[in-house]
Amino acid sequence: HGEFQQLLNRTHKATWTRDRTRHNPTNPKVPSGYKVLNVKRNENLCSWKEYAMRRTELLTRAEESAAGQGKPFEIFAGVKTCDAWKEIGGAKAHRLAEEINEWYLFHGTNPAAAESICSQDFTVSRAGSNTGTLYGRGLYFAESVTKADEYAKPNDEGIYAVLLCRILGGHVLYCDEATPDPEELVNSCVQGDYDIVLGDREKCRGTFREFVLFDSEDVYPEYAIEYTRIYA
Numbered sequence: 080h081g082e083f084q085q086l087l088n089r090t091h092k093a094t095w096t097r098d099r100t101r102h103n104p105t106n107p108k109v110p111s112g113y114k115v116l117n118v119k120r121n122e123n124l125c126s127w128k129e130y131a132m133r134r135t136e137l138l139t140r141a142e143e144s145a146a147g148q149g150k151p152f153e154i155f156a157g158v159k160t161c162d163a164w165k166e167i168g169g170a171k172a173h174r175l176a177e178e179i180n181e182w183y184l185f186h187g188t189n190p191a192a193a194e195s196i197c198s199q200d201f202t203v204s205r206a207g208s209n210t211g212t213l214y215g216r217g218l219y220f221a222e223s224v225t226k227a228d229e230y231a232k233p234n235d236e237g238i239y240a241v242l243l244c245r246i247l248g249g250h251v252l253y254c255d256e257a258t259p260d261p262e263e264l265v266n267s268c269v270q271g272d273y274d275i276v277l278g279d280r281e282k283c284r285g286t287f288r289e290f291v292l293f294d295s296e297d298v299y300p301e302y303a304i305e306y307t308r309i310y311a
Contacts, residue, residue, distance in 0.1 A: 080115045080117070080118040080304075082167045082168055082169075082171075083115050083118050083243075083302070083304055084114075084115040085163075085167045086160070086163055086164060086167055086168070086224075086243075087112075087113045087115060087224045087304070087306065088112065088113075089159075089163035089166075089167070090159055090160055090163055090185070090222065090223045090224045090225070091110075091112055091113065091223070091224055091225050092223045092225045092226075092287070093109055093111070093225070094109065094225065094285070094286055094287065095107070095109050096226075096229065096280075096284075096286045096287065098226075098229045098230070099229045102229050102230055102232075103229070108310060109225065110225075110228065110308040110309055110310055111309050111310060111311035112309040112311075113224060113228065113239075113306045113307070113308060113309060114306055114307050114309055115304060115305075115306050116238060116305045116306055116307065117304075117305040118302055118303070118304050118305075119197075119302065119303045120301065120302055121197040121299075121300050121301055121302065121303065123197060123198060123200070125200075126200045126299055126300075127299055129200075129295075129296045130245065130247070130296060130297075130298070130299040132296075133247055133296045133297060134176065134179070134181065134247055137176075137179040137247055137249050138176060138178070138179055140152075140179075141178050141179050150250065150272060152178065152179055152180060152249065152250060153250070153251060154177065154178065154180060155180055155248065155251050155253075155277065156177070158182045158183075158184070158222050159222040159223060160182065160183045160184055160185065160222045160223075160243075161175065161182050161183055161222075164183050174245075175245070179247060179248070179249055180247070180248030180249060180251055180275075181245065181246065181247055181248065182222075182245075182246045182248055182290075183243055183244070183245060183246070183301075184220035184221060184222055184243075184244055184246050184290055185220060185221050185222070185223070185224055185226075185227035185241045185242065185243060185244070186218070186219070186220050186221075186227060186230075186241060186242045186244055186300070187221070187226075187227035187228050187229065187230035187231035187239075187240075187241050188230070188231060188232070188240050188241070188242060189231065189232040189233065189234055189239065189240055190234045190238055190239075190240045190303075190305055191234065192232075192240070193240040193241075193242055193300075193303040193305075194303065196242060196300050197242070197300050197303055200295050201218050201295040201298055201300070202295070203216075203217065203218060203292075203293060203294065203295055212261050213259065213261065213278065213289075214254065214259060214261055214264055214276045214278045214289065214291040215261040215262070215264050215265035215268075215276070215291060215293070216261075216265065217265070217268075217276070217291040217292055217293045218291065218292045218293070218295070218298060219289055219290070219291055220244060220246060220289070220290040220291070220292070220298075221287060221288070221289055221290070222287075222288060222290070223287050223288075224241060225287070226286075226287040226289065227241045228241065228308070237307060238305050238306070238307060239305070239306055239307065239308065240303055240304065240305050240306070241303075241304050241306070242300040242301075242302065242303055242304070243300075243301055243302040243304060244298050244299060244300045244301060245298070245299045245301050246275070246290065246292065246297065246298050247274065247275075247297040247298070248274060248275045248277075248290070249273075249274030249275065249297070250272055250273045250274050250275075251273065251274070251275055251276075251277050252264060252267050252268060252273035252275065252276045252277065253277050253279065254276055254277065254278050254279065255279040255282045255283050256283065257283045257284065259278065264276050264291075265293060268293045269293050274292075274294075274297060275290055275291065275292050275297070276290070276291040277289075277290055278290075278291060
């Protein structure tokens with residue numbers, strides 16, 4: 080799992096946020112790094128089919144908008160996970176359809192939950208319970224492993240987990256407000272024209288960007304990465 084170790088090294092950022100203390104009250108220090116112990120590739124055909132159908136639908140829409148029909152996709156390049164993976168992951172990194180904002184992003188969890196998500200898929204209704212609702216009650220993803228790790232929980236052996244997921248960003252609702260209206264953001268995605276919220280706390284607070292989805296068909300958990308935290 081050398082390439083996954085490199086990915087975690089590249090996307091680590093020594094930045095503290097209040098979420099770190101909220102989710103890790105006994106140890107709010109930012110780890111200096113992460114040691115990958117195990118990587119499993121998820122082979123869930125049912126979830127993959129749902130994702131692939133949605134992906135095809137977005138690719139068709141992209142073709143139509145290129146022909147002058149429908150709203151064109153605003154492309155968000157420079158997603159840190161994708162940029163790092165392109166340099167490290169070889170052919171694995173070139174599976175993404177950039178023309179519909181398909182990205183690799185992290186989701187922090189614990190080893191048992193990672194296994195459950197891979198076998199059963201994400202559940203949107205419960206997703207907001209841990210992460211608070213800065214951008215609404217949705218599924219939260221990060222381009223930095225350090226942000227995803229804020230939400231990760233250890234098992235009895237002190238092992239944490241992040242999922243490396245394929246995400247369909249589609250039409251991206253960009254938000255750099257310090258105190259956004261979550262209700263408005265959710266409605267713009269669930270009832271409006273947008274597929275995902277990109278909350279840019281890096282710009283307004285100097286911390287991290289978060290990506291928030293409201294439909295489990297827009298995500299496929301491809302790899303479960305188990306790791307330990309390193310404190311210098």
